[in-house]
Amino acid sequence: MEITIITIAFIVFSLISLVGAYGVVTCHNLFRGTIWLMVSLFGAAGMFVLLSAPFLAAVQVLVYIGAIAILFTFAVMLTRSVSNLKTRFNRLNINIAAAVALFALLVVGIIAPVFISNPNLQQPISTVTRTTIDLGESFGSGNSFALPFEVASLLLTATMIGAIVIARETDDEV
């Protein structure tokens, strides 16, 4: 396997994602945990760039880090004990051992026989790269489900806002 700049970038972004994810799970301070989450999501955005999907990378930063993670932070600030969590119910060692065992079982039992030893599934990386223009065209073309998907998400947003409007406490002033 040759070490190109793309390999190095892949390793860097994977490390950022994994270290961020580890930080989210193990940090004793909830607020720092959300910051680690932002780091991990940033790594995911980097992976999108490597997969030649810059639009998705920018949307990942804008939506996940700029809105959703900030929402997480607000929720975290509303909980009672943020800065000094005690791991009362979690025996971390058993959890780690179980997770590693499960992952090993998955790799050895399912992924290796199906993907590594089957020559039909070993194809070179496709040289066709889609651009943002293709993404835009798929919204307008009749063959793709991108537009119904987006309309469904808009419908869900309207539903949630409606639920909040119905269920909130009403004061005398609006």
Add this chain to the structure above:
Amino acid sequence: MDCTGLCDALYKGGLDQGIAQFISLLVGVLLVSGVPLITVILLIWVERKIAARIQDRIGPNRVGPFGLLQTFADLLKLLIKEDITPTAADRLLYNAAPLVSFASVLLIWGVIPYTPYHFGANLEIGVLYMVAVASLGTLSIMTAGWASNNKYALLGAFRVVALLVSYEIPMVFSLLIPVLLAGSMSLVDIVHAQGGMWFGIMAPISAVLFFISAQAETGRAPFDLIEAESELVAGFNIEYSGMKFGMFFAAEFLHVFTNAILLVVFFFGGWFGPFWDKPLIAFMWLGLKASVFYFISLWIRNTVPRLRIDQVMWFNWFRLVPLSIANVIVIATLVKIMQLINLAPRNLIGASFIEMLPLTIVLLAANVAMGLVIVGQLRTTGRAVRMAAQNRTPVTAAVGD
């Protein structure tokens, strides 16, 4: 990646090609980021002088001729100040917040086209990158508010984040118009597409929308409840002293100028002007136009009073967002109709003034019509509020006044 110019010279001089590429990229990065960093030094002086003149005083005039070296004096002062970190503050986050704040503004300059030939990076998603990076600033403000371990800082940060996240929506909607007209999200293409006619003349309401929401995004008056200096002392950066405060300070000033440059790039022709094919003159036009809008921004800052947070939110959700959506719908429909009946060029890059004239007239008429509707609505609402204020006892002001 091809190796030309400085990279080629270094390669011929005997360096390894990878290293030559890295060095040439580094020099490019230094030049691109040098422009905002040098600009911010002058900006602080400009801001203080203009604020002073509007407030009928002189402003800094002791340090250097006309007070030009005042910024350096401030810089030295901030550098030699004691670097205080509150005891129970979250050290890493407390120290990282000013850096992220300044970085989020500086990263925007990577996509701005300075001249027809010089720009940091021609990203195909330039506009989206710019909005995404600007949203990192929100994150830094909240981190600063939390990591200071100070209730007032946290309160200031809460108000700010609601404001900033809300005003991203009309900003993005108003940016859809240049993207629509240019057919590309790349800022370089957007500037090239304004060769025939500036987008600000075709869509003035979008320009105004972008200006207002950008003012709100940076926390400039009338939206400066972020650091309402007369109320919360300094909002989220109460606990910051020395150079860390200097970073927040410089980031805010640079952000206002960045907004002015972005307004020019998106709506007012970028580096277009007479003799634009000479790089230095193109750069000068960009700076000149941006300075005009920067001055308008400062002018507004120093004259209007501050809005309350509920007024700000009401204005955004009940006025700006519906207006921006309606604006996009109207302009997109008109542009498509004009392109279908072949009165407007399909690809605006390289179109001439005469070709753009029909589209300009139609869009301008639509914008004027929308403007008349808005002004009529404002007059009606204003009259109703004045009548209600006259007829009722002055106890409280309801939400939305």
